[in-house]
Amino acid sequence: MKIISRPQFSENPDLTVIFTNAIKEEAYEDIASAHKGSRGKSGASYRAKGQPSAARTYFDEQVHIYSSDSFFYNAIVSYIKNRFFCVTENATFSLYEQGKFHELRYVTVPLYSQSEGRSSSRSMSSQQANLGEKSAKYTLTPSEFIDKVRHLMANLISRERSARKWEFDLSAVSNIVSAFNLHESDFIEALIEGLSLGLYQFSYQTGKKPELDHTVVLVGSSLERSDLTYVIRRGVHIAEAIKFARTLANAAPNYLTISRFVKEAHHVAKENKLKFTEINYQRLLKEGFGGLLAVNSGSAERARLLTLEYAPAKATQTILLVGKGVLFDSGGLSIKPSAGMAEMKMDMSGAAVVLAVMKAVRQLALNVRVIAALPLTDNVISSNAFRVGDVLTLYNGKRVEVLNTDAEGRLILADALSYAIKKYRPNYTIDFATLTGACMVALGQHYAGLWSNSRDLAEALLHAGEETSELLWQMPLHRAYLNDLNSPIADLKNIGGSYGGANTAAKFLEQFVANANWAHIDMAGTMSYQTNAGYKKKGASGFGVRLALRFLTGKD
Numbered sequence: 001m002k003i004i005s006r007p008q009f010s011e012n013p014d015l016t017v018i019f020t021n022a023i024k025e026e027a028y029e030d031i032a033s034a035h036k037g038s039r040g041k042s043g044a045s046y047r048a049k050g051q052p053s054a055a056r057t058y059f060d061e062q063v064h065i066y067s068s069d070s071f072f073y074n075a076i077v078s079y080i081k082n083r084f085f086c087v088t089e090n091a092t093f094s095l096y097e098q099g100k101f102h103e104l105r106y107v108t109v110p111l112y113s114q115s116e117g118r119s120s121s122r123s124m125s126s127q128q129a130n131l132g133e134k135s136a137k138y139t140l141t142p143s144e145f146i147d148k149v150r151h152l153m154a155n156l157i158s159r160e161r162s163a164r165k166w167e168f169d170l171s172a173v174s175n176i177v178s179a180f181n182l183h184e185s186d187f188i189e190a191l192i193e194g195l196s197l198g199l200y201q202f203s204y205q206t207g208k209k210p211e212l213d214h215t216v217v218l219v220g221s222s223l224e225r226s227d228l229t230y231v232i233r234r235g236v237h238i239a240e241a242i243k244f245a246r247t248l249a250n251a252a253p254n255y256l257t258i259s260r261f262v263k264e265a266h267h268v269a270k271e272n273k274l275k276f277t278e279i280n281y282q283r284l285l286k287e288g289f290g291g292l293l294a295v296n297s298g299s300a301e302r303a304r305l306l307t308l309e310y311a312p313a314k315a316t317q318t319i320l321l322v323g324k325g326v327l328f329d330s331g332g333l334s335i336k337p338s339a340g341m342a343e344m345k346m347d348m349s350g351a352a353v354v355l356a357v358m359k360a361v362r363q364l365a366l367n368v369r370v371i372a373a374l375p376l377t378d379n380v381i382s383s384n385a386f387r388v389g390d391v392l393t394l395y396n397g398k399r400v401e402v403l404n405t406d407a408e409g410r411l412i413l414a415d416a417l418s419y420a421i422k423k424y425r426p427n428y429t430i431d432f433a434t435l436t437g438a439c440m441v442a443l444g445q446h447y448a449g450l451w452s453n454s455r456d457l458a459e460a461l462l463h464a465g466e467e468t469s470e471l472l473w474q475m476p477l478h479r480a481y482l483n484d485l486n487s488p489i490a491d492l493k494n495i496g497g498s499y500g501g502a503n504t505a506a507k508f509l510e511q512f513v514a515n516a517n518w519a520h521i522d523m524a525g526t527m528s529y530q531t532n533a534g535y536k537k538k539g540a541s542g543f544g545v546r547l548a549l550r551f552l553t554g555k556d
Contacts, residue, residue, distance in 0.1 A: 142180040146190045147469040151534030153194030157214065158532075164214055166195070171220035184223060185231040192216070192235030193242075197535035200243050202250045237363040238549060242542035245349070245356035249527070249540030253328040253345040258301040258376050261327060261348070265306050265355055265374065272362035275309040289419070290392040291400070291411030296377040298332060298385030303377040305416060308358045315369040317555050320426035320516075321358075321548065322416050324409045324433035325351030325376040332379050332405030333387055346540055347409070349527040350432035351376065353544040360549055368555045373420040375412040379405070391490050395419050396512055401490040409435045410505050411494060414512040421516045428457050429518040430551075431509065432544050438501030439475075440525035447473040448526045448543065451506035452519035461519055461551055468546035472521065481507040 140148065157166070168191065170184070177187050195216060221228050248256060248264065256264075262278060269276035281302035284293055289305065296303035329347040330336060336344065351374045358372045386392075390402045392411070396418040400411065413431055421429060439449040448465075450472040452458035458474055465472040484496030484504045492511060496504030506520045526543040529536040 140180070141466075142182050142186075143467050143469055145180045146182065146186055149187060149190040150194035150197065150469075151536075153191050154198030154535035157195050157198040161199075161211065164212055165217065166214065167217040167219060169219050170222075174222055184221065185227065188218070188221065188223075188228070188231050189235040189238075192232055193239045194535050196236060196239035197242060197537075200246065200535075200537050202247060202537075202539060204252065234364060237360050238546060241356040241360040241549070242545045244359055245352040245542035245545050246537070246540040248352035248355070249346045249349045249542070251345070256327060256345070256348075258299075258304060258327055258378065261325065261351070261376055262304055262306065265308065268355055268359045269308050272310075272359060274358060274362065275307075275311070277307045277309075279305040279307075287395070287419075288393065289395050289415045291394045291415045292375050292377060294386040294390065294392045294402070295326070295332075295379050295405075295408040295412055298380045298382040299378040300382075301378065303375070303412075305419070306372075306374040306376065307420065308355075308372040308374075310358060310361045310366075310370045312365075312367050312369065315367055317428075318369040318371065318424060318426040319552060319555060320371045320373065320420050320424055320429040321354045322373045322375075322413060322420060322429065322431040323351035323354030324348065324413055324431070324435065325374050326409060326412070327376065327378050329379045329406070329408065330381060332385055332408060333381060334404045334406040335381065336406060343528060346527050347379075347434050348376075349434050349523065349540060349543075352540075353432050353523075353542065353548065356542065356545050357548045357552070360545070361552060364549065364553075366552050366556050368552055370552060371420065371424050371426065373416045375416040377412060379408045394512070396514075398492060398511060399490040401487040401493040403493050404495045407494045407505070409433050410508050413509055417509065417518075418512045418514075421514055421518075426516065428454070428555075429513060429516045430457075430461070430521065430548070431519075432521050432523060432548075434524045434527045435520075435522045436502045436505050436524055438503075438505070439522040442475070442502060443473055443525055445525045445530075447471045449502055449506075449522040450474045450519060451477045451503070451510075451522075453477065453510060453513070454517040454519065457517050457519050460554060461521075461547070464547050464550040464554065468550050470526075470543055470547040472547070475506065476503055477506055477510065478503075482511075 157163075170188065173184050173187050177184055195214075199211075199214065201211075218228075218232075223231065248261070266276055266278075268274070279287075279289075281293075281296075281304070284303060284305060289303075292303050292305065324347070326347040327345070329344040330341065354372045354374060358370065361368075361370050386402060386405060388402055388405060392400045392402060394400060394411070395415040398414075400414075413433060413435075417429065417431060420426075443449055448471070450458060450461060450465075452461070452474070462472055462474060464470075481496065481500065481503050484500070485492045485508055487493040492508060494508065495501070496507075502522055506522070509520055510518070521544065523543050526541055529538050529541050532538050
């Protein structure tokens with residue numbers, strides 16, 4: 001067997017965050033003077049009325065110092081044409097537009113959209129009127145606003161990658177976020193996430209020079225030092241977890257083999273002091289993991305089932321996360337069409353997301369016990385591959401008739417769910433899987449599907465999805481779907497009829513969770529981005545990391 005060594009791909013630059021609650025005006029003067037001497041002109045400067053000296057802002061293509069009020073105004077304008085951001089009644093802020101500074105007076109509406117009519121009760125400055133008539137037709141939700149922050153920061157740092165140092169004045173942030181009933185910490189966390197994700201890149205191309213690191217200086221925050229430190233660290237750790245999940249899913253299948261994934265998981269466990277268990281092929285065979293072994297039968301590498309455990313001393317709840325880990329899915333003998341098969345290296349995105357979450361839970365010091373179960377295999381073709389018509393005995397004893405070898409994810413998840421629920425007895429169980437094309441047909445690429453036998457769990461996950469802009473849509477889990485899985489020769493068949501395939505797949509999994517509070521997230525449509533847009537870089541998405549961490553934080 002030919003061994004292919006790990007190729008070198010371009011590393012992502014580090015993001016260093018420095019903060020201070022005060023900065024002297026002289027420091028800004030020094031920066032302006034330095035640039036005047038080196039470039040023959042000074043960066044434009046302006047002090048917003050009523051603001052302290054720390055709110056002085058330089059708009060200079062080299063210095064990159066922004067006051068949050070005017071910068072954010074420009075950013076919103078660039079994102080939402082003919083709409084602009086407003087803060088408080090009669091507040092006056094500076095706007096840098098087309099080389100000139102303007103003062104605009106706003107009324108108390110978070111976001112305006114263009115309208116043909118003009119309200120006689122609304123006064124506007126001449127500059128404001130020139131931007132178009134405004135009326136309160138459209139308002140961003142708090143979570144949409146925070147997601148805009150991520151996108152804006154990612155776009156900013158992506159466009160100006162040559163700038164190594166960024167300074168953000170946060171003195172006006174509390175006014176901005178109050179319009180959305182948010183806290184300054186929400187803004188800062190999103191700012192850090194966006195900047196870090198904006199730097200993400202993945203490539204195996206040779207000859208690329210490593211990018212230099214970036215430094216971010218935060219000035220003028222109203223948060224206490226300990227709170228600010230926590231928020232910054234949280235933003236960094238969440239972004240790093242998302243990037244880790246993306247890199248695993250983006251990796252070429254000849255690099256990220258089953259054994260290599262095991263090494264990555266072991267490294268995460270060791271680095272974060274998690275309990276790590278590897279169930280090898282012999283034990284899988286002995287204990288009857290019939291679904292995982294059948295899917296693995298065509299592969300040159302043996303299947304594994306990994307568990308990682310984070311168990312803080314004072315935790316009162318246990319959450320089980322199960323991630324589908326098909327390192328490459330050809331469809332088996334029910335082979336997939338060649339178009340789009342290259343993306344099937346991402347069929348382990350569920351396992352990547354769960355492993356990334358385990359990387360972050362220790363770093364965020366969450367006070368909840370979290371178990372990860374990761375069934376790992378390929379689904380490929382060989383003379384030993386499992387066949388259409390096979391009858392398998394799965395871990396919980398149920399027998400399944402195989403009618404499609406490309407419906408393999410549910411077979412390995414069924415074994416992992418049965419085993420981990422029996423062993424760990426969790427309060428809640430959530431599985432993440434790129435499970436069905438039917439879910440993509442139903443929901444497209446903006447929502448993942450959610451199925452659950454627990455109303456409380458479903459509501460908590462839907463809420464976490466809304467808060468993090470990793471959106472879920474609840475789908476039916478009606479008993480009627482079980483009829484579609486009836487087999488004349490076994491307890492179940494592994495596919496249903498021609499319609500509602502995502503629902504029958506979820507109903508299949510439900511037969512292996514006993515009485516556990518369980519939710520299934522089908523992220524097939526959200527596993528990747530097709531274009532670059534803000535923090536969403538073309539390739540694997542890392543969808544589910546923010547969602548899961550927000551859910552776990554709520555159980556803290």
